[in-house]
Amino acid sequence: MKKAIFLLAVSSLLLISCSQKTSLSGAGATFPLPYYNLVFKAFTENAGIDVSYGGIGSGGGIRSLKDEVVDFAGSDAYLSDEEMAEMKATIHVPTCLGAVVLSYNLPDVSSLNLTGDIIAGIYLGKITRWNDAAIQAINPAVSLPDKAITPVYRSDGSGTTFVFSDYMTKINKDWENTLGTGKSLNFAHGIAAKGNPGVAGTISQTEGAIGYIGSEYAFALNSPIAYMQNAAGEFILPSSLSISAAAQEGIADDTRSMITNSSAKGSYPISCLTWIIVYKDQAYANRSEDQARATLSLLNFILSPAAQAQTTMVHYAPLPKEVIDKAQKALSEITYNGKSL
Amino acid sequence: MSDKIFRSLLLVSALILLLIFAGMFFSLSKGAVPAFREFGFFGFIFSDKWISGTGQSTEQYGALAFIAGTLMTSVLALLICLPFSLPVAFFVGEYFRGKKVAGVLGGIVDLLAGIPSIVYGLWGFYALRPLIQSLGLSEQGFGVLTSSLVLAIMIIPYAASLSAEFIRMVPQELKEGAYSLGATRAEVIRNIIFPTSFSGIFSAYVLALGRAIGETMAVTMLIGNTSRIPRGLMDTGNTMASIIANQFGEADGLKLSSLIAIGLLLFLITAIVNFLGRLMIKRHSV
Numbered sequence: 329m330k331k332a333i334f335l336l337a338v339s340s341l342l343l344i345s346c347s348q349k350t351s352l353s354g355a356g357a358t359f360p361l362p363y364y365n366l367v368f369k370a371f372t373e374n375a376g377i378d379v380s381y382g383g384i385g386s387g388g389g390i391r392s393l394k395d396e397v398v399d400f401a402g403s404d405a406y407l408s409d410e411e412m413a414e415m416k417a418t419i420h421v422p423t424c425l426g427a428v429v430l431s432y433n434l435p436d437v438s439s440l441n442l443t444g445d446i447i448a449g450i451y452l453g454k455i456t457r458w459n460d461a462a463i464q465a466i467n468p469a470v471s472l473p474d475k476a477i478t479p480v481y482r483s484d485g486s487g488t489t490f491v492f493s494d495y496m497t498k499i500n501k502d503w504e505n506t507l508g509t510g511k512s513l514n515f516a517h518g519i520a521a522k523g524n525p526g527v528a529g530t531i532s533q534t535e536g537a538i539g540y541i542g543s544e545y546a547f548a549l550n551s552p553i554a555y556m557q558n559a560a561g562e563f564i565l566p567s568s569l570s571i572s573a574a575a576q577e578g579i580a581d582d583t584r585s586m587i588t589n590s591s592a593k594g595s596y597p598i599s600c601l602t603w604i605i606v607y608k609d610q611a612y613a614n615r616s617e618d619q620a621r622a623t624l625s626l627l628n629f630i631l632s633p634a635a636q637a638q639t640t641m642v643h644y645a646p647l648p649k650e651v652i653d654k655a656q657k658a659l660s661e662i663t664y665n666g667k668s669l
Numbered sequence: 670m671s672d673k674i675f676r677s678l679l680l681v682s683a684l685i686l687l688l689i690f691a692g693m694f695f696s697l698s699k700g701a702v703p704a705f706r707e708f709g710f711f712g713f714i715f716s717d718k719w720i721s722g723t724g725q726s727t728e729q730y731g732a733l734a735f736i737a738g739t740l741m742t743s744v745l746a747l748l749i750c751l752p753f754s755l756p757v758a759f760f761v762g763e764y765f766r767g768k769k770v771a772g773v774l775g776g777i778v779d780l781l782a783g784i785p786s787i788v789y790g791l792w793g794f795y796a797l798r799p800l801i802q803s804l805g806l807s808e809q810g811f812g813v814l815t816s817s818l819v820l821a822i823m824i825i826p827y828a829a830s831l832s833a834e835f836i837r838m839v840p841q842e843l844k845e846g847a848y849s850l851g852a853t854r855a856e857v858i859r860n861i862i863f864p865t866s867f868s869g870i871f872s873a874y875v876l877a878l879g880r881a882i883g884e885t886m887a888v889t890m891l892i893g894n895t896s897r898i899p900r901g902l903m904d905t906g907n908t909m910a911s912i913i914a915n916q917f918g919e920a921d922g923l924k925l926s927s928l929i930a931i932g933l934l935l936f937l938i939t940a941i942v943n944f945l946g947r948l949m950i951k952r953h954s955v
Contacts, residue, residue, distance in 0.1 A: 385918025478809060483894030483907075485919025493723070508724025511919045519809050519905065520894040522915055529794065534809060 350618045351378040352626060356389020356402030358523075359487050359542050360602045362642040363424050364402065370638070371629045377622045386487050387511070393418075393605060396613040399623050401605045404487025405511070406584040417608035419658045421627050422583045424636070425575055425645040427543040427566040428492045428598040430554040433531050434458065434473065441466045443557040444499030444589075444597070450538060451479050452502055453517040458536065466557075473536075479518030480530050480539030485511040488524065491600040492540045495588035540598075543571070547643040558597040559589050566596045571645035574599035583654050601651075604630070611665040620664040631655055697936060700929035704730060707923060713930060719896035719912075721924065730927035732934055737898045738906035739935075741813050742888060743881035745902070746820035747874060753821075754828040754877075758870070761829070762836030763862060764854075775830065782826035790890035793819040798891065807903040811893035814902045819891060820881045828877040835869030836862055868949050875946035883939050885910035909935045 361383045368379040381402065384392075389401035394415055406420055430442055446462055449455035455462060459472040482489045490511045496503040507513045521530040524545040531537045532551060543566050546553050555563035564570050574587045574595035587599050604627060610620030629635055636646040647655070662669055705713055708731065716731025757778055765771035797818060798810035806814065839862050847857045863870075885908075893905025894915055907915075909931050920928055 387919035387921050388917075391921065476808075483889075484915040487919070504724065506724050508726070510721050510723030512721050512916060513723050514720050514726060519811060522889055522894065526890070533794075533799070 349378075350616075350622045351380070352399045352619070352622055353380045353382075354389070354400040354402060354604070355382040355384050355392045355398050356400075356604075357386040357404045357487055357602060358383035359386075359404050359426060359544075360402060360424060360644070362544055362548075363639055363644050366638050366642060367423075367630055367635050368626075370635065371626055374629065375622070375625060377626070379626060385485065387485060390605065393607070399606070399615070399619065400626075402602070403605055404600065404602050405490050406603060407605065416612070418605050419608050419661060420583050420603045420605055421630070421655050421658060422601045422603050422647055422651055423630050424602060424639045425571050425587075425647060426600055426602060427571045427574075427596050427645075428488055428495075428540050428600065429543045429546045429566050430538060430556065431528065431531050431541055431546050431551040432538040432554060433535055433552070434475070435535065436473065437470055438552070439470065440552070440554045441557065441563045442554045444496060448496055448500035448503040450477055451481070451496075451515065451517060452506065466563075475536040478534055478537040479515075480527050480534070480537050481515045481518055481520055482512070482527060482540075483520035483522050486523075487511065487600075487602075488540065488542050489513060491586070491588065492598060494586050495598045498589045544643040556597050558595055559591045560593050560595075562594065564594065564596050566599075568640045568645040570594055570596040571599045572648055575601065575645075575648050575651055579651055579654065581654055582658065583651060599645075601647075606662070608661060609663050609666065610669070617664050617669075620662075621669060624659065624662055624669050627659055628656075631659075694933075694936070697929055697933040700926060701933045703923060703926040704930040707926075713927070714934070717898050728923055730924065732909070732927075732931050734896055734898045735907055735909040735912050735931060736934070738813070738892065739882055739908040739910070739938075741899055741902075741906065742817050742820055742892065742908055743878055743884075745813065745817035746824060746881045747878050749817060749821035750825050750828055750877065751874075754825045754832065755870075757825070757829040758832035758836055759858060759862075762833035763858065766837065775833065778826045778829050780826075781822065782830075786823065786884060786886040787890075789819050789823055790887035793887060793891045809893070809905075811891055812903050812905045813892065813899045816888045816891040816908075817902075819887050820884055823884060823887065824877040824881050827880050828873050831873035831876065832866075832870045835866040835873065838869070839865045868952060872946045872949035875942060875949065879939050879942040879946060882942065883910060883935065885914050889914050909938075 361381070364381050368381060372378055386403040386405055389398070389403055390407070392398040393401035407418065412418060430447065432440060434440070443466065446455060449462065456477055457474060458477055459474045464472055490509065493507060493509045493513055496507070497509045507515065519530065521527045524542045527539045527541050528545050528549050528551060531539045553565060555565055558564050573592050574590035574597070576592045576595070578587065578590065579585045583601065583603070585601070587601060589597050590599065606623060606627070610623060631647070631652050639646045708716065713730070714732050714736070716729070717733040718729045718731050719734060720726050720729045722728035757774065761771045761775040793815060797815055801807055801815055802810040843861050843865065844857055847861045852860070888908050889911035892907060892911060894907050894911060895905040896907050896912065899906035913928050913932055916924065917928055
């Protein structure tokens with residue numbers, strides 16, 4: 329009996345000490361997870377505030393924010409006007425840039441050019457062999473094998489699929505009419521795999537396969553990546569430079585923009601922003617003002633040059649200055665019970 | 670005094686379990702309502718369409734493709750596991766009963782049950798899939814057969830140890846009676862042990878089936894995750910558990926509700942299968 333009371337006392341003490349220290353929790357997209365791990369750790373070291381982030385998918389993150397159980401949500405897709413109307417006022421803070429790359433498994437091919445139309449042909453089942461005339465025409469120096477193409481796609485709902493299909497819809501009419509844009513599409517050809525690692529693994533295990541994966545996975549795994557033709561007609565490899573170039577222009581003031589098929593010179597065409605979404609008024613679900621201030625300082629930290637410089641370490645790209653300015657302006661609108669922080 | 674405390678403690682924990690069960694059922698049903706309202710209860714169960722509203726398509730969800738995938742993989746797994754688990758059960762429960770070799774074999778088989786399913790999935794992905802490809806059984810190696818093979822290995826320990834238990838329970842007098850009449854060992858097994866413990870062995874397989882139906886991770890990695898009714902053993906498909914694992918993270922609205930509805934159906938199916946299994950054990954032991 330005494331022991332039980334002692335345990336109870338200890339656990340309640342622990343609970344009290346936990347609730348007194350400010351800590352932040354967020355949930356959402358897995359796409360920027362490697363970058364967030366790095367940045368949140370640096371933030372904890374600087375500010376002494378713990379940040380926990382659950383990589384449960386963009387949709388799950390937004391659900392958690394709607395249920396008011398997290399301080400922020402990470403998302404690869406911005407909220408639509410209808411979604412925003414259903415929630416309290418939110419702001420989008422872009423955190424870094426990434427890209428979706430086309431990775432392939434052709435042992436004897438070291439460099440491959442692709443266009444959006446060809447990729448559409450492959451995923452729609454119209455181009456089925458690697459030595460198809462359309463692929464050969466833009467790869468004059470490469471001898472392409474007479475091998476079946478196996479397209480690989482994501483079986484799970486994913487921001488990666490969303491960005492990829494957003495680009496494809498812009499480029500190709502057939503794609504727009506049949507598959508469209510979304511987090512999961514009704515693919516009729518190819519094989520499905522779960523998550524970026526699943527797609528990357530399936531490609532590396534299947535000769536003749538091609539698939540789309542988040543750039544950070546492709547870089548980390550050293551898988552062969554195709555050159556993509558951008559709107560200016562250049563064939564471009566994804567890199568920090570070419571991805572950042574895609575965000576140079578055409579970003580809306582609230583940063584809710586897709587940057588696929590950018591017309592900027594030297595830009596990689598399937599680039600994307602990723603966001604942290606927070607409530608504009610930080611007083612909800614009994615959060616303290618300290619909690620609100622901690623959230624704001626975390627977001628400011630992510631936009632700082634030091635944190636942005638870390639993006640390239642984990643194969644993302646830093647935000648261009650124009651985008652940082654827009655994000656900081658959005659942050660200045662954050663309030664707590666109507667009063668500016 | 671302490672007896673009273675202990676009793677109320679037991680009562681409370683038992684009640685909490687009941688409450689959790691009821692809560693799960695309630696929240697699943699509540700979440701599934703929008704899907705059932707949109708498509709109708711039977712309309713949802715008997716539709717094999719799983720279409721996200723992208724492009725020019727309209728949202729349409731049904732569970733039939735996943736129910737089919739679940740039944741195909743788990744029943745096939747059960748059939749594959751039969752010729753392995755039954756001999757193990759007789760080996761451990763009768764032939765070498767109480768001997769060291771039976772203990773070792775029984776232990777190893779039980780060990781299979783302790784391996785996390787993701788490990789089975791990885792093994793299937795990196796070892797079994799290339800094997801199936803190189804045998805020319807299937808172009809890309811994923812599909813119903815690949816997942817069933819892995820599932821079969823996963824449920825062998827459940828089927829084997831429980832069956833062995835029932836084989837051990839066959840009364841010694843019956844067996845001795847048969848031996849005294851000059852029956853050989855094989856005859857005793859065929860005519861005495863098997864008929865006497867049949868309903869017990871059957872229930873062991875029903876419980877193993879329940880395990881196969883709910884298995885998620887390993888199947889998700891191997892079945893190919895295409896949302897249509899598999900057209901054969903080599904075709905890819907999707908199970909109820911794997912569609913939830915795949916799509917839950919990014920789902921919202923009607924799709925989320927449809928996934929929860931599939932969860933509810935899965936919950937009901939496994940509950941029924943387990944209930945039948947336990948019912949048969951009970952009958953057997955009376």
